[in-house]
Amino acid sequence: MTGPIGGPLAIAQTEVLLPAETPTKAAAPLSFALLAEIGSRDVDESVAAFYEARGYAPIWLDTDGLQERGHLTLAAFAAANDHALNPDNYGPLLFAERLDAAQSDEDWAALELDLTAQFIRYATHLSSGRVQPNEINKALNIFPHVPEPVDLLTQANESVDFSAYLEALSPNTPNYARLKRRLTQYRDKAALGGFTVIPDGEVLKPGMEDDRTALLRQRLAEEDYMLATDHSGTVYDGALVEAVKEFQEYHGLSVDGVIGKNTLAEINVPIRQKLIQMELNMERRRWMPDFLGDTYVFVNLADQNLKLVKNGKTWHTTRVVVGKPYHATPVFSDEMTYVEINPYWNVPYSIATKEYLPKLRQNPNALSAQNIRVFSGEQEVAPTQVAWNSYSGSNFPFKLRQDPGGRNALGRIKFMFPNQFNIYIHDTPSKTLFDRAQRDFSHGCIRVSDPFALGDVLLSDQGYDRSRLEAIRDAGARKVLKLEEPVQVHLTYLTAWMNKDGSTHFRRDIYDRDEVLLKALARAMTENL
Structure with a gap:
């Protein structure tokens, strides 16, 4: 039976029709058959030990066949599409057929162990994802907690409310729940025919007349940006312009109400592609821990925005600039x-050799105007005394360091979370880039708009409000302020999400990470079909 339409990663929901009365098991003790079945298989040691500790008594079967826990598990497999998982990966229909055909203790023992294996697989996929992020993309340096098989079985066996236990396997966060709910709603929209396509035409600005306004009203109403009755006529104005502005905001575009090339392209994205984006981002949410910290900084690289959260409340949000695609953060x-405050900038080796060395070869004083000095070890070296043509990226022994000041590439303040990638959050002298809708211009670090506002939120409890931080800045001397309590920093990549206010957001895949994940999940989907 076909249910809601899904993207290619989530097969349409299948209804599992279990026998009206589960066949009664054979009279011989199942524990003997189960022991023999475990002995003939390559069963995980902890799973084998789990069954041994309970005298090889089954957890899915009882004297009448499949018990309630087993029925609920097969129903969860069949409804896996709700979580953007593929029900066929867990075989609910095949289990139903085997239940109907089972005759001997050996049949039942095989069913018990196979159901255990698929339950562990389903629970692992639901709680920590179908793929390991760092194995599909080395830029994803996150390692989800994968539950131990024996822990899953023990909790399943001891659970008083097994339905609640199954539901709790998925991420226990409002963000995941909201996206799951929105995915269902968009599948319903897809089942009704999807979205109206708006034809190409001249750039449409507020106040202009255009025959496409009727189609535009219909399209925006289909995605709940307005009611089709909120606007009439062929003049592009009023509620229609406001709906387009809201659409632009929710898609990371310039919010000007002008329907140019980029806005029209986003309006005409097929609903199937949006379903895929939501499915991919449900997988990403499964990679994240439920608890991100009492206080944490959350940077969405695809959105190019930062928020600081304290005790579940967002205290500060700001725009950021992230790495260029070839310097992806x-x-x-x-x-x-x-x-x-007033930091030095120790120029990364790659920038020093690839960008600055060619300039130094042409003019040894090329970096002086930027207050960049040359060091060999701890000793400063006069750049005019170096034979720069003798050095390359493979034998460059120098360190380049930029003094604090208004020209410093890090600006006047940086926020340090020491890591192997030398990525941090910092100020920048290039303020105009924050006005752009798309902000991927850095070498990988996170440039933050109005960093002293962020510093105020982080440090005011320690007596350093904005005015005091700016006074330190204006004094000119370098100063390090240690946080009394470390703050968690999460650099993430989300291209679809739903906010508390009900708004659904989509972003461009600036690093092509959606495409990489899509291919990896498509491969994983075919496993054991």
């Missing part, structure tokens, strides 16, 4: 431990 989590 990695995904990882770490702890912010200190803030540095």
